[in-house]
Amino acid sequence: MVRNELILNLIKELDKQRPKYLKLKQYYDGDHRVLHEKSKVDSTKSDERVFFNYCRKTVSNYTGYLLGKPVNYSHRKGDKEFLDTIDYYYSQWEKEHNINLKQQTEIYGTVFETAYINTDGEFRCAIFNPLEMIVLNDGSIERNVSVAVRKYQIPFDDSVYVDVWDREHFSRYKLEDGLQRLEQKKHFFSRCPVTEIPNNDLKKSAFADIIRIVDIYNSINSTAANEIQDHRSAYLVIEDADLTHKEAQKMKENGIILTPKGSKVYWATKDINGSFVKDMLKDWQDEIYIQTNQVNLNENFQSNTSGVSIRLKLQELENLSAIKEAIFEKALKKRMKLFCEWLKHAKNKEFNSNQISVSFTRNVPVDEASIVQMVKDLQGILPTEELISWLPKVNNPSLSIQKLESENDSSNFTNDLRERNQLGGLNGQTQ
Numbered sequence: 001m002v003r004n005e006l007i008l009n010l011i012k013e014l015d016k017q018r019p020k021y022l023k024l025k026q027y028y029d030g031d032h033r034v035l036h037e038k039s040k041v042d043s044t045k046s047d048e049r050v051f052f053n054y055c056r057k058t059v060s061n062y063t064g065y066l067l068g069k070p071v072n073y074s075h076r077k078g079d080k081e082f083l084d085t086i087d088y089y090y091s092q093w094e095k096e097h098n099i100n101l102k103q104q105t106e107i108y109g110t111v112f113e114t115a116y117i118n119t120d121g122e123f124r125c126a127i128f129n130p131l132e133m134i135v136l137n138d139g140s141i142e143r144n145v146s147v148a149v150r151k152y153q154i155p156f157d158d159s160v161y162v163d164v165w166d167r168e169h170f171s172r173y174k175l176e177d178g179l180q181r182l183e184q185k186k187h188f189f190s191r192c193p194v195t196e197i198p199n200n201d202l203k204k205s206a207f208a209d210i211i212r213i214v215d216i217y218n219s220i221n222s223t224a225a226n227e228i229q230d231h232r233s234a235y236l237v238i239e240d241a242d243l244t245h246k247e248a249q250k251m252k253e254n255g256i257i258l259t260p261k262g263s264k265v266y267w268a269t270k271d272i273n274g275s276f277v278k279d280m281l282k283d284w285q286d287e288i289y290i291q292t293n294q295v296n297l298n299e300n301f302q303s304n305t306s307g308v309s310i311r312l313k314l315q316e317l318e319n320l321s322a323i324k325e326a327i328f329e330k331a332l333k334k335r336m337k338l339f340c341e342w343l344k345h346a347k348n349k350e351f352n353s354n355q356i357s358v359s360f361t362r363n364v365p366v367d368e369a370s371i372v373q374m375v376k377d378l379q380g381i382l383p384t385e386e387l388i389s390w391l392p393k394v395n396n397p398s399l400s401i402q403k404l405e406s407e408n409d410s411s412n413f414t415n416d417l418r419e420r421n422q423l424g425g426l427n428g429q430t431q
Contacts, residue, residue: 002147002166004179006136010149011162011175014134021108021130024205027055027214028107034218046226051218055207058292059106062206065314066321067102068363070095071332072389074397075355082351083398085343086336089123097125102328104129105199106206112148113331114165115193115338123342125335135196148194151175167192189341197331200323209291217284239264293320314364321362329358359389368392 026032032051039047071094073086104111104127112128112135128150138146150163160175161182171184187193199206207214238248241263251257257265289296293316336353343349368391375387388397 002164002171006147007149007162007164007173007179010134010136010147011151014130014132014149014151017134018131023211024108024208025131027207027211028053028059030056032218033215034222048222048225049218050222050225052214052221054210054214054217054288054292058207058210058294059103061292061294061317062106062321062324063099063102064363065317066324066328066360066362067099069361069392071098072359072361072394072397074357074359074385074389076357077355078383078385078398079351079355080398080402082355083396085349085351086339086356087396087399089339093124097127101127101197105197105328109200109205109208110196110198110203112145113195113197113335114148115189115195115335115342117188117342117346121346123339123346133194135194137196145192145194145196148192165192165194188345189338193338195331195334198327200327206292210288213284213288213291217281217288220281220284235267237264237266293317318362325360329360332358361392 030051030053032053034051035049037049073083075083101111101113108129108131110130112130112133114126114128116124116126118124132152133148133150135145135149136147137143146167148165151160152163153160162173162175162179164171164173165187167190168186169184170187172182173179174182238257238259241259243259259265285296295313295317333353333356336356340351340353343351371390371392375390378387385397385401388394388400394400
């Protein structure tokens with residue numbers, strides 16, 4: 001059982017790190033710095049605030065590129081029963097869960113997945129972000145989580161609750177003048193069921209490096225919008241007229257100008273190079289895409305651009321996604337181990353999770369005809385299930401093979417029956 005002192009120290013560290021992660025959440029949600037800057041001194045001038053949520057766009061692009069198409073599982077020895085079992089228990093929740101998991105990872109730089117058994121007695125996983133959870137690893141090379149602490153509140157309840165997972169137990173506390181334990185029970189698994197999933201080796205958010213650039217981009221656009229609304233590029237000049245400030249303000253409000261005879265009224269315009277502002281905004285926008293290793297698909301792409309050409313432009317994104325894929329695959333395999341534990345004890349089915357391979361399909365336009373031809377050419381060289389997994393629209397290669405074999409068996413049976421009927425008819429004619 002985890003000592004209360006350790007739990008309280010972890011809660012203290014969680015509270016200390018919270019502002020950093022809260023800022024990331026705010027920028028993802030669209031709560032940017034430009035919205036909180038001081039108002040202009042002159043209340044008569046426009047003070048519009050505009051923001052461009054490249055933070056959310058970055059997260060969506062990374063998530064969609066890697067997991068826009070479902071993860072495929074295959075068995076190294078072709079165990080169809082194991083694959084069918086995975087599909088049966090995963091199909092209801094895994095795709096959406098994986099997308100949410102990756103989104104949270106991209107936002108915060110790290111996230112935690114907790115395996116549990118739901119009220120129906122089925123295996124499930126929950127997602128907790130670093131705003132509410134902190135973990136302690138066991139110090140081993142694999143850095144497995146040994147203790148996980150979650151601090152949270154329930155709507156319409158002023159109390160603060162703390163959940164704790166360790167290698168054997170799940171415990172719930174109320175945080176009030178110290179820790180008051182409400183319940184403790186053994187969890188289902190042989191290890192701590194919490195897995196930390198980092199976004200990269202630095203546990204860095206996908207948009208952490210562009211926050212300052214986004215602030216500048218928002219500020220420039222806001223200033224330009226206010227210039228247009230206030231006509232700040234021009235000032236009204238009245239020569240040879242004795243006007244008080246109050247009189248001038250009244251004429252401005254009424255929309256008329258009354259000046260003595262011989263006075264001269266004209267506009268003095270500021271010389272603002274519009275192309276300079278436009279070019280500067282373009283440079284900042286380009287820098288956002290450069291820093292996030294992404295490509296602005298709204299530019300320089302024609303309708304007939306091939307999938308191969310797009311992949312070449314996405315090479316930097318592909319390089320970074322390959323690293324993210326390796327990290328995410330490791331997390332999926334840890335989940336599979338916990339899933340196999342549940343199958344063994346709850347369903348009396350024993351499988352080896354190490355025999356499962358995970359494959360990802362990039363969510364980009366592809367030349368399907370070329371892939372089909374490649375699959376045909378490699379028949380007899382690579383396993384059939386692996387080749388079928390390359391096809392973009394096939395989510396479960398094993399199930400597709402079973403359906404094909406069933407159709408072939410049915411077709412062969414029909415042909416045999418037809419041949420027998422025809423043979424029977426011929427024999428009758430002969431007699």
